[in-house]
Amino acid sequence: MKDNTCNEFQATVSQCLVRHKSIIDIITKIQETAGRVNRAVAKSVTSCGCLEVNAKKQQFPANISLHELTQFMETHLKGDLCENCQEVLEQEIGNHLFYLAALCNILGLSLNDIISKENEKLSTLGIYNLS
Template sequence: MKDVIFDDFQNSVNESLLRHRSILDIMTKLQESEARINRAVAKTVTNCGCMQVEAKKQEMPLHTDDVDIESLKHQLQTHLSGTTCENCRDVLEREIGNHMFYLASLCNLLDLNLYDILLKEYDRIDTLGKFSLR
């Protein structure tokens, strides 16, 4: 069933994309949408204040032989505190949705299936788990 949703989304994107059908247009629109996501995240901190960034150097243990990956995961920080307010969440969802639109557009032009890509990436993550070290 999930593959149908992805396929329907990808087909809908293909049908609705009219003005920007060039690979160059889609690549630059994808990049622009990524920048808009980054800006929306920054505005949750600088404009709204619902999120805060508390960044500092990530402290790694001196002797990594003594630390397993699971405990290391808990030692590394996201540098974020707070939660997105409803307005910021709406903006972020809209920008991420826009990004997905252009990602699906790129897949369409390159004759790639977004769902297949997701499954392959999921398999890599599932197989390697924490050891993918992303």
């Protein structure tokens, strides 16, 4: 049986979206929710301290393959999300997904199909998918 979580979510969003049904409202809400996700990550570093960012130039040997490169790349992130920060981030990412689903609805797109196509492309091209 095929997992219908995305389809169910998109259908639920179509029933719940009342105030922000205009394409202009939706695209500006996507921008806002993306900012809120970024802010929640920043707050986990600057206010909570459960995460730490130690950013520096990525260092890797000169003559390695693209596949080997993944072994040398860092996230620059130390620590783990605390329970509170995880809850906040899950909520903010959920809100962002809500408006992405709303955008798909208003444009007649299937979020499930988009995710499936992207997954197929990634599975086929792997690390060579640098678009």
